[in-house]
Every structure is written in structure tokens, then in C-alpha cells.
Amino acid sequence: MAKEQERDGALIWMLADENLHAVLDKLPGRLDRQSWCLVCKKFLYLEAASRKYVHLMRPEILEPVLRRYHQVEHLDLSSCVEVKDSCLATVAKFTSERLLTIKLMRTKGFGAVGVKALVECKSLQEVDLSFCTQVGDVEMIIVSELKHLQKIKLTHCRNVTDVGLSALSRCKDLRTLGLKFCSGLGDNGIRDVATACPQLSNIDLSFTEVSDKGLASLALLEHLESLSLISCNNVSDNGLNCLKSGCKALQKLDVAKCSNVSSHGIIALTHSSGQLQQLNLSYCKLISSVLFSSLQKLKTLEVIRLDGCAIGEANVSLIGSGCKELKELSFSKCQGVTDVGIVDVVTACTGLQKLDLTCCREITDVALEAVATNCRGLLSLKMENCLLVTAEGLISIGKCCLLLEELDLTDCNLNDNGLKSIARCTELRFLKVGYCMDITDAGLVHIGATCKNLREFDCYRSVGISDEGIAAIASGCKRLKVVNMSYCESVTDASLHSIALxxxxxxxxxxxxxxxxxxxxxxxxxxxxxxxxxxxxxxxxxxxxxxxxxxxxxxxxxxxxxxxxxxxxxxxxxxxxxxxxxxxxxxxxxxxxxxxxxxxxxxxxxxxxxxxxxxxxxxxxxxxxxxxxxxxxxxxxxxxxx
Known part of the structure; x- marks a missing residue:
């Protein structure tokens, strides 16, 4: 046996590196690549020589790791609690010629000295400093030395003001700017960056103090594709009106929770852009029927989110008559969503792939049967707390929507017959049946028998489930990665013995x-x-x-x-x-x-x-x-x- 192993090892060393690299490239998963490394020293060597991404948990092993993986282009240190200035100096020492991206989210310990060392990595294109609350204007001025910088995220960096943001105007190739929760910013910094960085295509100003004045400066950005303004309460219709003269390439607009934005401002902006694909109006209290009547002009709209809005039956129907190309529609916690509106929408938008009806408590089996009949390509359906829907309506979903990958039936009137029908959806990856008091182990047996692709299973507080049902799920759905059995009081150690599979x-x-x-x-x-x-x-x-x-x-x-x-x-x-x-x-x-x-x-x-x-x-x-x-x-x- 030992001689055979020695012979096989010698044969492996005779294989060309490019052939082995081709095999390695076929292994997409991290765990598969780890197993590869354990086969022999040559495999370990080749994996190290080709590794371009490293994610570290502890900074003390940073230097030996970078010595071993000398082709690293993407470095993630966001799982480290503390990253000192000396760590960033080490990064620059070993990767200065090739590092393209670095993630430092939620890390402490470094300041201007460390950032100064990091910018020696002249090729850096992406920097993520989200939740690095120690980062301020001084660090931004230093970061602006990165001439090839294309993407920077500064979420929750409250010490960054207009001074630091204006410094980033030196980064002429900047394309993505994430400023969510940067409460120290005003309009001047936004204006300076928009004026100097014409390639900007993705901007997140959510939860900032930006006003109409700052927003107006974004009209200069001909390539702007995505704009997020969640909870920007200083922005009004006037600001959106100013944008309509530019931003012709806008594809995604998020004005969720903007208390001073109404239908008129959204209409002014969206109708000036002929390419709008995604629109988020969640929790916008000033939305009226005027907007829904104008949706027919948005021929390219594929995603619309109206969570928490008071819509009304007639307006729901208008969505269907206007947005024929919709692929994703969310009515989570909306008032006024009824069977009539849903029937009209799904009859017109037969290409729907994702539908969120969470807490739409007025819909019944009539709406579900219409969804099942018209949207056979549906991939995701969320129906938590839809209390008027019965098991019969859910059975129709199982019969028709066979491509479903995600199904949330938390706190619905689901029973074992419903589960038996849902088991026909063999592509299911995410299934939530928490708070479903009428399901038992018998229903889970059907799911375990057919839903082999299931990745996430949630039966939170479904008290009729016990060890037998969990065993059926675990033995049949071997690719599960997430399991929630909380408050299932009949579950014992026997279930964990099954889950261990x-x-x-x-x-x-x-x-x-x-x-x-x-x-x-x-x-x-x-x-x-x-x-x-x-x-x-x-x-x-x-x-x-x-x-x-x-x-x-x-x-x-x-x-x-x-x-x-x-x-x-x-x-x-x-x-x-x-x-x-x-x-x-x-x-x-x-x-x-x-x-x-x-x-x-x-x-x-x-x-x-x-x-x-x-x-x-x-x-x-x-x-x-x-x-x-x-x-x-x-x-x-x-x-x-x-």
C-alpha cells in the first residue's frame, strides 16, 4: 500500500500545473478547496500560488498568510476586532503592487498612520471602511491619494464631513460612493464630488442630512444608475425635480421613508429616465393615486416595493395595467391590498418572479388561486400572517408554481395537505412554516421526500412537529445549511442526532x-x-x-x-x-x-x-x-x- 501511494504521488508531480489549475478552478466552494489542499503537498502549493482572496479572523497571522499567498488581490479583514496601523503597513509591504480590494468593516485600532501606509497599495480600487467610527476627514484626505479608487463605502463613519468628502473629488475614477448614516455630511461635499467625479454610477445617501441643494448637484452625473435616499427627510419634490434635467441613465431609485417626497416628485424624476428598472417607495406616506395612474409610462420597470404604504384596491389594479414587465412586487404590510387588486396585477404581470404579501390580511384563497394560475414562473412567495388564506389556497400554489425556490408561510393556515402539495415544488431552497399550528410530522415527511435542494428550513413555534418530522427533513434534505426549531417543545436530542447528518x-x-x-x-x-x-x-x-x-x-x-x-x-x-x-x-x-x-x-x-x-x-x-x-x-x- 505504501508503495502504491508513493507511486501515485510521483504521478501527480508529473501532471502539468496548468491542468491541475484547471481542475482547481472547477471547485467553487471554500470547503472543496480546503479538501483539495489536503490531498498532497503539490496541491497545497498550487492552491497557495493561485489564491487571490483571503479572509482573516485574527490579525496576528496576517504576515505569514501574506507570505504564503503571494498573489492576493482581495483582502477581507472585517472579521478582525482590532486592526492596528502596523497591520495595514504589513498589508502594504506584501501586496502593494497588486491589491485591488480591502474590507475593514467594523474594525478598530487603526487611524491616519495606518491609512497612510495602506495607500502605498497604488492599485487599490475598492475600500470598505463601513462602521469604522474612528475614520474622519484626515483619513479621507489620505485615501484620496488612491488615483485608481473606484468604490468606497463609509457607512456609519459619522466623523467624515464635507471636508473629507470633498477630498475624494481627486479620485476621478470613482464609481460607487456609500455614505449611509454619515450624519456629518452636508450639501457642499456632495456637490464637490459630483462635479469632479463624472463616472459616479452608484450613490447611497441614506440617513444623511443631504437636502435638495445637494441633490440637485447630482444632475451632473450622466452615468448615475443607482440612487438611494432612504430616510433623507431634508429631500423633497423640489430636489427630485432638479434631477430630471440629468440622470438619464437612472435604473434604480430608493426613496423609502422619505417623509417629504410625494407622487409629484417621483413622477417628475422617473419620467425623465427612460431606463428605470427598480423603484422603492416603502413607507412613503405622501404616495397617492396620481403616481399609480402614471406607472403605465414606466415601460422598463421590473421591481417595485411599496411596503407599509396605504395603497387601496384601485391603485393596486393600476400597477397591473401599467407595469407589464414586472418581475418583483412587494406589498409587505400594505393597507388596501385585496383579492381584486392582486387578481388584476397577476393577470397582467404574468412574468412575476417574486411576490411579497406579508401581513396582507385581506387577501383570501381567491388571490392565491389567481397567482397560481397566472404566475407559473414564480420563484419567491412570502405570505407571513395572511390569516384569511386557507390550506386550499396553498394547495393551488403547490400544484402550479413548481419552480418556487423561496416560500414563507409563517403564521398561515397551513396543514399537512398543504405541505403535501408544496412538496411538488422540488426546487425549493428556503421554506418557512413557523407558527403553523396545524402541521405535523406527516406533512414534513412529504417535504423530506422530494425537496432535495432545500437549504433553509424554519419551523419556529410549530408545536405539532417532533423528532419524526425533523428526521424526515434531515434525511431527505441533506444540503440544508440553516435550521430553526426554536420553541418546538416536542423536539429532543433524537432530532439533533438526525440533524447531525x-x-x-x-x-x-x-x-x-x-x-x-x-x-x-x-x-x-x-x-x-x-x-x-x-x-x-x-x-x-x-x-x-x-x-x-x-x-x-x-x-x-x-x-x-x-x-x-x-x-x-x-x-x-x-x-x-x-x-x-x-x-x-x-x-x-x-x-x-x-x-x-x-x-x-x-x-x-x-x-x-x-x-x-x-x-x-x-x-x-x-x-x-x-x-x-x-x-x-x-x-x-x-x-x-x-
């Missing part, structure tokens, strides 16, 4: 599954090696043995909720010492001492966010809190009843 499982929610114990968690730990998120809140029989098994077996775990469990100091320290853990919820853990909380939080070097009981703020040493805050860990103090 899911080798690709990434997220598992077991909140308040009171019959689950540490034994069940040990099943998960033994097989689900890629698990990233685990919620065992209120699983009172989960203790140290379970979390110890998880800490040993699930080394990729990034988020865990241990609130109200029986975990003690021993189990707490086991979780804290995991290398990847980033988010912990630790409320009412009565068996963990204050001293252990302090030691565990400091030991968890990758921790970015933690939820704790308010009382601990008074008992934890001030030095512990100070160290956590200084390195960028967000502390959320909660007042929760026991």
Missing part, C-alpha cells in the same frame, strides 16, 4: 427547546464541523458537557447564544477560548461568576459583540470594560426579566 450545516437555532440536552449538542459537535451560529437560549438542560463538545468540534463557530442555560465557569471558558467566536449572548447565566465573565471576555480575542445583563455593568471591573471597549468590542447591556 447535515455536514454543511452553518446555523442552528434551538431556542427554548426544553427537552434538548448536552447529549444532543455532542451529536452536532461530532459531525457539523462547519457550524457558524448556534442558539440554545432557554435550553435549560444544556450545560458544560455540551458546550465543551461544541468548543472542541465546531472550530468555525462565530456566534453563540447561551442565555438562560446551565453553563458554568468551566463551559464559559471553553467557549471563550475558541479562535473564531465573534458574537456572544450571555444573559441570565446564573452559574457563571462575575470573575469568570471578566476572564472569559478578555480571553476571547476575536469577540466583536457581546450581550450582557445590565447588572454586570456595576460588578465587572472597570478595567475589563475599558479594555473591551478599547479593542473595539461592542457591549450591549440588557435589562431582561429572569
Amino acid at each position: 447535515l455536514r454543511d450545516l452553518l446555523q442552528l437555532e434551538l431556542r427554548a427547546c426544553s427537552r434538548v440536552t448536552s447529549v444532543g449538542l455532542s451529536y452536532i459537535a461530532a459531525s457539523c464541523k462547519h457550524l457558524r451560529e448556534l442558539d440554545v437560549k432557554r435550553c435549560t438542560y444544556v450545560g458544560d458537557p455540551g458546550v465543551l463538545a461544541i468548543s472542541n468540534g465546531c472550530q468555525n463557530l462565530r456566534q453563540i447564544n447561551l442565555s438562560y442555560t446551565a453553563v458554568t465557569d468551566f463551559g464559559m471558558m471553553a467557549i471563550a477560548n475558541m479562535s473564531c467566536i465573534q458574537d456572544m449572548k450571555l444573559v441570565h447565566m446564573t452559574k457563571v461568576t462575575v470573575d469568570c465573565f471578566g476572564r472569559a471576555l478578555l480571553a476571547c480575542g476575536s469577540l466583536k459583540k457581546v450581550k450582557l445583563l445590565t447588572g454586570l455593568r456595576m460588578t465587572l471591573p472597570n478595567e475589563v470594560i475599558r479594555q473591551l471597549e478599547n479593542r473595539g468590542t461592542r457591549l450591549r447591556w440588557m435589562e431582561k426579566p429572569k
Whole structure:
């Protein structure tokens, strides 16, 4: 056997590198590429030589990683809690000639010195500094030295003002500008960038103080394709009117929650653009029938979102008569959506692929039957809390919409016959049947038998489901990555034994599954090696043995909720010492001492966010809190009843 292995290894070394690279290129998944590396040293070498993307969890291994992967063009450090100036200097040292993109979202520790080192990477085209609250005008002035910069995101960078934004006008190739929640900005910075950067095509000004004056300057941008103005309450119809003289290439407009924008402003802008494809008017209170009457002029419109709007039956019908090319329509939490309107829309827009009817409580089986009859190419249907729809209407969906990939029936009148019909939709990838009190294990057996492509399954609070149904889902839907069984009180460790079959499982929610114990968690730990998120809140029989098994077996775990469990100091320290853990919820853990909380939080070097009981703020040493805050860990103090 040893000689045969030695011979095969020699044959592998004789294969041409380009042939092996061609094989490697066929492996799309990260896990598949990891398995490739373990075959032999040559495969490991080739993978390292071809790797262009690196995502790090800990900055201390940055230098050895960049030494090994010497072709890196895309670097993601957003999972690191702290990225010091010296880290960015290291990045520049090893990647200055080829780095194209870098992500630093939510990282702390660096400032102007680090950014100055980073701009030595002259080829940088994309920089993401979202939620880097320490970044301000000084850093922006330095970033403006990147002459090839095409995309920058500054979400929640509140210290950036017009001074810093104006500096970016030196980046003549800028195409994407993300300024969401940059509350320090005014109109002058927007004007300077719009004037100097004619290639801008994507701008997000949501939740900023921009006014009509700043918005008017965007009319200079002939290539502007996407404009997002969510909750820009200083913008009115006058600002949108100013844009109509330019922005002829506009394809996507988002004015959700803009309290001073009415139908007249939207009509003025959208009718000047002959290419508009997506329109989001969610929660716009000033929308009237005038707008819906004019929709027939928007021949290219493919997506319209009206969540939270008071529409009215007649206006819903107008959408159908005007927008024949609609592919996506959202009426989530809308008032005035009835059977008549839905029938008119789906009869006219037979090419619909996505339909959101969440909380449209006036629709009945009549609307569903019309959807099923006319929209046979439907890919996504969301119907949470549609209480007048019965199982018969849902059966019609299962009979006709066989291409469905996403179906949300949370809190609907679904029963096992409905599930049997839905099981005909063999392309289903996301299925939510939470709060459906009439479904049982018998219904899940049908889903498990046919829906082999299922990736996400949610049966939250569906109390008729037990171990038998979960076993049917797990054995039939082996590609599942997300499972939510929270508040299914009949679920026991036997279900977790079945779930352990899911080798690709990434997220598992077991909140308040009171019959689950540490034994069940040990099943998960033994097989689900890629698990990233685990919620065992209120699983009172989960203790140290379970979390110890998880800490040993699930080394990729990034988020865990241990609130109200029986975990003690021993189990707490086991979780804290995991290398990847980033988010912990630790409320009412009565068996963990204050001293252990302090030691565990400091030991968890990758921790970015933690939820704790308010009382601990008074008992934890001030030095512990100070160290956590200084390195960028967000502390959320909660007042929760026991």
C-alpha cells in the first residue's frame, strides 16, 4: 500500500500545473478547496500560488498568510476586532503592487498612520471602511491619494464631513460612493464630488442630512444608475425635480421613508429616465393615486416595493395595467391590498418572479388561486400572517408554481395537505412554516421526500412537529445549511442526532427547546464541523458537557447564544477560548461568576459583540470594560426579566 501511494504521488508531480489549475478552478466552494489542499503537498502549493482572496479572523497571522499567498488581490479583514496601523503597513509591504480590494468593516485600532501606509497599495480600487467610527476627514484626505479608487463605502463613519468628502473629488475614477448614516455630511461635499467625479454610477445617501441643494448637484452625473435616499427627510419634490434635467441613465431609485417626497416628485424624476428598472417607495406616506395612474409610462420597470404604504384596491389594479414587465412586487404590510387588486396585477404581470404579501390580511384563497394560475414562473412567495388564506389556497400554489425556490408561510393556515402539495415544488431552497399550528410530522415527511435542494428550513413555534418530522427533513434534505426549531417543545436530542447528518450545516437555532440536552449538542459537535451560529437560549438542560463538545468540534463557530442555560465557569471558558467566536449572548447565566465573565471576555480575542445583563455593568471591573471597549468590542447591556 505504501508503495502504491508513493507511486501515485510521483504521478501527480508529473501532471502539468496548468491542468491541475484547471481542475482547481472547477471547485467553487471554500470547503472543496480546503479538501483539495489536503490531498498532497503539490496541491497545497498550487492552491497557495493561485489564491487571490483571503479572509482573516485574527490579525496576528496576517504576515505569514501574506507570505504564503503571494498573489492576493482581495483582502477581507472585517472579521478582525482590532486592526492596528502596523497591520495595514504589513498589508502594504506584501501586496502593494497588486491589491485591488480591502474590507475593514467594523474594525478598530487603526487611524491616519495606518491609512497612510495602506495607500502605498497604488492599485487599490475598492475600500470598505463601513462602521469604522474612528475614520474622519484626515483619513479621507489620505485615501484620496488612491488615483485608481473606484468604490468606497463609509457607512456609519459619522466623523467624515464635507471636508473629507470633498477630498475624494481627486479620485476621478470613482464609481460607487456609500455614505449611509454619515450624519456629518452636508450639501457642499456632495456637490464637490459630483462635479469632479463624472463616472459616479452608484450613490447611497441614506440617513444623511443631504437636502435638495445637494441633490440637485447630482444632475451632473450622466452615468448615475443607482440612487438611494432612504430616510433623507431634508429631500423633497423640489430636489427630485432638479434631477430630471440629468440622470438619464437612472435604473434604480430608493426613496423609502422619505417623509417629504410625494407622487409629484417621483413622477417628475422617473419620467425623465427612460431606463428605470427598480423603484422603492416603502413607507412613503405622501404616495397617492396620481403616481399609480402614471406607472403605465414606466415601460422598463421590473421591481417595485411599496411596503407599509396605504395603497387601496384601485391603485393596486393600476400597477397591473401599467407595469407589464414586472418581475418583483412587494406589498409587505400594505393597507388596501385585496383579492381584486392582486387578481388584476397577476393577470397582467404574468412574468412575476417574486411576490411579497406579508401581513396582507385581506387577501383570501381567491388571490392565491389567481397567482397560481397566472404566475407559473414564480420563484419567491412570502405570505407571513395572511390569516384569511386557507390550506386550499396553498394547495393551488403547490400544484402550479413548481419552480418556487423561496416560500414563507409563517403564521398561515397551513396543514399537512398543504405541505403535501408544496412538496411538488422540488426546487425549493428556503421554506418557512413557523407558527403553523396545524402541521405535523406527516406533512414534513412529504417535504423530506422530494425537496432535495432545500437549504433553509424554519419551523419556529410549530408545536405539532417532533423528532419524526425533523428526521424526515434531515434525511431527505441533506444540503440544508440553516435550521430553526426554536420553541418546538416536542423536539429532543433524537432530532439533533438526525440533524447531525447535515455536514454543511452553518446555523442552528434551538431556542427554548426544553427537552434538548448536552447529549444532543455532542451529536452536532461530532459531525457539523462547519457550524457558524448556534442558539440554545432557554435550553435549560444544556450545560458544560455540551458546550465543551461544541468548543472542541465546531472550530468555525462565530456566534453563540447561551442565555438562560446551565453553563458554568468551566463551559464559559471553553467557549471563550475558541479562535473564531465573534458574537456572544450571555444573559441570565446564573452559574457563571462575575470573575469568570471578566476572564472569559478578555480571553476571547476575536469577540466583536457581546450581550450582557445590565447588572454586570456595576460588578465587572472597570478595567475589563475599558479594555473591551478599547479593542473595539461592542457591549450591549440588557435589562431582561429572569
